[in-house]
Amino acid sequence: MRPAWADIHLGALRHNLEVIRARAGSKRVLAILKANAYGHGLTRIAQELGDVDAIGVARVDEALQLRNAGVTRPIVLLEGFFDAKQIPVLAVSHIQPVLHTKHQVGQLLSIQDLPEPMRVWLKVDTGMHRLGLNPEDAERVYKTLEAAPQVAARPVLMSHFACADEPQHGQNQRQIALFESIKATLPDVTTSFANSAALFAGLAPDDDWVRPGLALYGISPFAQETGRDLDLRAVMNLQASIISVRKIRAGESVGYGAAWTASKDTWIGIVAIGYGDGYPRLAPNGTPVWINGKVYPIVGRVAMDMVTVDLGDTMSAKLGDTAQLWGPDLPVEQVAEKVGTIPYELLCNVARRVNLDYLET
Structure with a gap:
């Protein structure tokens, strides 16, 4: 028996990349690995x-971790640098920052003794209203960077959809139109707009770069669909052992706060995973768990190290059996819907104490 662990299926990861490449055609792929590769390591x-x-990663320490591990691929720092002191480190490490404010641009251009010119990306806000230059500043700043001795080659122009997971949302076309108008002022500019949702929805067909994140890990970015519907395979299989089985009588309650009471005599199983492992504490009664080919409901409150599962009156599961909390047989999209959150949160919250076992399948 084992406490919580996750099998990471590398064959599924490779399959998903093949599906993405088939969708992307000749476009280049910027694989998004921020937040510990969405919990996958x-x-x-x-x-x-x-x-x-x-x-693509979000933080400088993530980028340097990859360089220290011998990863030589180009690395894009999606939030850019937070301090001018980081710029020389990025330059010598060949890490490409995304510049999304005029303040960052000014910091870069103020450094006269940069060890070597840097490749950079320039983000423009087309409607997300989170990060990015104002559209009216894009042409001027782009051309300034293009001519700057601190910058190697032309910047990549990028933006980010706010509603790509709702392909018919009017915001998408407004953002596309604005991005196209900016591109028209910059001949031969290289661009990136599409995340997983935009790629599978076909929202940015003229992109040079696509930025898949969620789809790499076998998860659908669209509501009411799972990765299976997009020919994607779940990479993570989050599991834990049943460490105790007992029978309770009708009228007896389970767990903290006596939050669930049995309506009839039933068997319950205690599974060795909890919110200390990143499993959502607020998972309600009825959240599915997959054991031996059958779905069982969680009952009672999620504890730090344990959840309780109603095994029914015939007890078809037993001590030592493995429970799948999400994975190939129980899509994380279904668990997220029951919990009232999104798959991103569930994956990214998997705790460091959960062992990751890498399998070639």
Whole structure:
């Protein structure tokens, strides 16, 4: 028996990349590995994706972790640098920052003794209203960077959809129109707009770069669909052992706060995973768990190290059996819907104490 662990299926990861490449055609692929590769293990996933065109992370320490592990692929720093002191480190490490404010641009251009010119990306806000230059500043700043001795080659122009997971949302076409108007002022500019949702929805067909994140890990970015519907395979199989089985009588309650009471005599199983492992504490009664080919409901409150599962009156599961919390047989999209969150959160919250076992399948 084991406490919580996750099998990481590298064959599924490779399959998903093939599906993405088929969708992307000749476009280059920037694989998004931020937040510990969405809980799958940053370094190992980066090493497995050795043939992608570049890797995207959010923080400087993530980028340096990959360099220290011997990853030589281009790395794009999606939030850029937070301090001018980081710029020389990025330059010598060949890490490409995304510049999304005039303040960052000014900091870069103020450095006269940069060890070597840097490749950079320039982000423009087309409607997300989170990060990015104002559209009216894009042409001027782009051309300034293009001519700057601190910058190697032309910047990549990028933006980000706010509603790509709802392909028919009017915001998408407004953002596309604005991005196209900016591109028209910059002949031969290289661009990147499409995340997983935009790629599978076909929202940015003229992109030079696509930026898949969620789809790499076998998850659908669309509501009411799972990765299976997009020919994707779940990479993570989050599991834990049943460490106790007991029978309770009708009227008896389970767990903290006596939050669930049995309506009839039933068997319950205690599974060795909890919110200390990143499983959502607020998972309600009825959240599915997959055991031996059958779905069982969680009952009672999620504890730090344990969840309780109603095994029914015939007890078809037993001590030592393995429970799948999400994975190939129980899509994480279904668990997220029951919990009232999104798959991103469930994956990214998997705790460091959960062992990751990498399998070639």
